[in-house]
Amino acid sequence: MTKISQIRLIRFNADRYSNSASTSAAAVLLTAAISSHAAEYPKPIQEAVAHGVKVLKTFPAASSLTGWVLTQGADTSVVYTTPDGKTLIVGELIDENGQPLTKQYASKYVPAPDYAASYQLLERVDVIAEGSLIKPKSILYVFFDANCPYCHFTWQALQRYEDVGLQVKWVPVAVLGESSLPKAVSLMSAKDKKTAFRAMQEGFVPGKPTPAPDHVATAPTISEAIKRNGALMEKFGINGTPGIVWKDRSGKIQIKGGMPRLSELPLMTGLPEQKIDALELQKFR
Template identity: 35%
Template sequence: MRNRTLISLMLLALPATPALAEDYPAAIEALVEQGVRIEARFDAPSGMTGYAARVQGRPLAFYVTADGEHVVVGSMLDAQGANLTPEHLEAHLPEPEYNDAWPRLEDAAWLREGAADAERVVYVFSDPNCPYCKAFWEASQAYIGPDVQVRSLPIAILHPSSMGKAARILAADDPTQAFIDHQESGSEPLARVPADIRRQVEANNQLMRELGAHATPAIFYKDTEGHVRQILGLPDDAVMETQVFQTAPAR
């Protein structure tokens, strides 16, 4: 029940998007109309058809019955209790490629914490009303410095006041300090958002969607081989240290 509820909430959070140019059975078509991105179709056991997909960046398998009228979401087990779904996803759902995202992030409207010449760069889409974004900001303070910079892209997707708050940050004489002040003590939204600032926030919103990020914070960084990676939501301490920042936090 908990997994079903989680998946339902993830689907509700997705923006409506046009279906891909594909002839899907009705059960899958309904999911596509909710924003599920189908990456591959494959033959599954017992005459079922499998679909490898991503929901908010999370890989999921959907299994459609032979009549096309019903879809099963989640893990498929064989007679011995072995979970077949990880093998299905590994075979049919390639690792997403985000390298083209890096120059687009560089050209977006962001503010920087940390040294301008810091070699380690992390981008994060942050909504002013997102508690997990605030938690990530708090955790990042132990890493930011001469070797690590974090570039935050203000977005407005969670609450009507998000636009005014994001605009207040970007319109400030010192956006970085305005961002820090907001994280430390909150802020009031601008009563009137300048048109150019609104366009910047909306462009960040659009970029986030185009990069397949449907949860906040949405974090982009480069792994040890220079490949761009994405994390949706608040990572745990170990992931922050070993993957996102790739350095030990200041103690």
């Protein structure tokens, strides 16, 4: 039998750039204490609270269900209880017209996270900057892993945009296997990081990983900085690479998890669409 403590809370973000179901959702932080009315909650919710889950909001849901926005750490979930309060429902609700309701409820009741503080931290991170370095027309921050093929494809796709005014600030993380960290440390230890990064990308062959140099033990400061980058990536609700963060023309922070479609790049960069002919990128149109 599944216990309340075993329920995995799902991250939602009501204000993301992409509405794709594959887009990772952002964390919603809750600082309020557990409600003094916890004892009045239905038994399944009381049990969840007893295991460290906090109630952020309740709302009336379809078919006389009660919706609950629950949070634990960096994760937030929308769940439901039946009218008698005895049963907890976890997952997507589908109405009679086949419309998913949980995402609608999340958009309405889960407050959009404030990424301002995280963005300020991001601006102070040691990065590898490519593209237009003097008066760029737009800037993207891209969290990448040295072993990530989709990071490589993203790098390829952005080259033409760099030619017309885009600056890309590559932020190394280590999330894809044991060799990720030593590769990242080697890259960030290089005398010319930009040249080392370009050489790595130009020599990248998907499915054929290169051996990892042993630089971790000799560069503990850089190693710890890369680990902090991973924690910062998670603060943006990104749980895989590539993860892209930028400010749109209005100054609003936007987030994209995963390899963007080529058709998304003009909106993300604020630049005219560029012709991309690479055969390996055509599947991302």
